Amino acid sequence: MKAIHDFLEDNIKPHFEKGAKYEKLWPVFDGFYTFLFVPGHTTPGKGAHIRDGIDLKRTMNTVIMALVPCLLFGMWNVGYHHYNALGIDAAFIDQFIFGAIKVIPIVIVSYGVGLGLEFLFCVIKGHQIEEGYLVSGMLIPLIMPVDIPLWMVAISVAFAVVIGKEVFGGTGMNIFNPALLARAFAFFAYPTYMSGDKVWINTSVQEGQAVVDGFSGATILGDLATTGTTNYSPLEAFIGMIPGSIGETSTLLVLLGAGLLIFTGIGSWRIMLSAVIGGAIMGLIFNGFAEYAISPEQQAFMAVPFWQQLIFGGFAFGVVFMATDPVSGSQTELGKYYYGFFIGFFAIMIRVFNPAYPEGIMLAILFMNTMAPLIDHYVIQANIKKRQKRLALKTAGA
């Protein structure tokens, strides 16, 4: 590493500094340089109270680390379901390799397009490269179905980066979570490739292979919305051996990631906890009022035990990795409770009441992203009022 550092410092850096030939590309150089090494600027000797070097890059890297288990499991899950659908007994490693071949191109496209656009905007505007896309670029492949054409991923990413982020002023200024925006865009733009029962499991067959009889590629939520029953056990759903978007199926590994995020203090436990409570309460309400459902399917869906609602679909993944986005979520500590609670509450409500949108968590988070500033506003106003009252009391007493 030292050798690389010296090489960059002596031979490469001068070309990019002010007045040199590639001055315009300085943001690109700086981006790669600080990705590998600690940034060159230090805190001033006087007046700075925070001396830890945790910058945006380290924050992002922690989240990516928390996502890796989900990604690896997702790769295996893709292969597992593929061979299951074909009725082939494949070895673990074959399943994993098949999944990796399907998933890695989506990751590459996501990062390639997203980072390319970010670099472009940084060079045009001449500001530093922002690392905001590192996490979004990993999240987007994890919430896409495996069979989605790559160019759709590319367009969704471009939409999320340009319309979702750059027009608002770049990383840290966006009002919506970029990864979810990409998914929402793909969902509304190409519904046939983002929903239904065909897209979640890759059933491409080679010579001499065929899909087994009675195969169904529907997700648990899809099943529940249309028939009210599902063939998957809660244990399978918890471990994640169910069809779904690539990386969101395993509640177990999401919990592992949540542990890391909470331990390092990067994800807000307030949001996660209150979202789970909100989801559970909505689930309990549905349990209690199941008999008032308008159709037998809906009644069966409403009667699903509330704790199972929390492990089905992308609920856990969304709550842990998307709702806790520090930029688009609530900023005040009290506001985070409200923000999380309503995410969980609405997610379960949407998924049960609207069979067209089985993945309610996506819309619930995007909706609460819109509401987050409002929540913050009222929390702050309430605090101001409280303190004004206290002040009035004090001055009256004196």
Next chain:
Amino acid sequence: MAEVLEKEVVEKKPVAKSKEPLFSKKNKKLLTDPFDDNNPITVQVLGICSALAITVKLQPAIVMALSVVFVMAAGNVIVSLMRDAVPNRIRIIVQLVVVASLVVLVDQVLKAFVYDVSKELAVFVGLIITNCIIMGRLEAFALGNTPWRSLLDGIGNAAGYGIILIIVAFFRELLGSGQLMGFQIIPESWYLANGGFYSNNGFMLLPPMALITVGVLIWIQRSRNTKLIED
């Protein structure tokens, strides 16, 4: 359009004995300003509702643009002619009556000659009455200017509105349904269903995407024309 106006100049020149030439710099500005510096949609952000509603396809957008050009030009001229006779207190009602009768006229013509489009536009033809751009120009311009200047102003503003409508509709129809004016532009063999690689973007057909397209137009316009950037 420019040619038509040019002809009018030739015919009218001997009649109009004003000191100012008909197409003086100031008058020309009335026509061209709404296209860029003072566009009703992208700068004044008026008339957004119809821009969202009828831009799914190109043909209704063009018909709508032409209807608004007619209503606005004629309305401006009529109100400008009456401007000294109308008592100030009832001017809004008078303007409404003028615009409403013109809109009814347009509606009947559309029903007679392009019935399909008229059905597609449905209530939005009637709603031209409430188009904020029209009332705005009547109030702000026609009440205080001569008929000729009002005519130019009406045509300019309506065309500025129409051009945005047409641009938005162009992209929405092309990307949303792969067609233009109802003709298939993107080859059928490109579609995934036929073994190709392409798929229409269904989001373009939904109203939010019209808003985003208008937003992108504003973005492009302001980065070209920096004096529009406020603050």
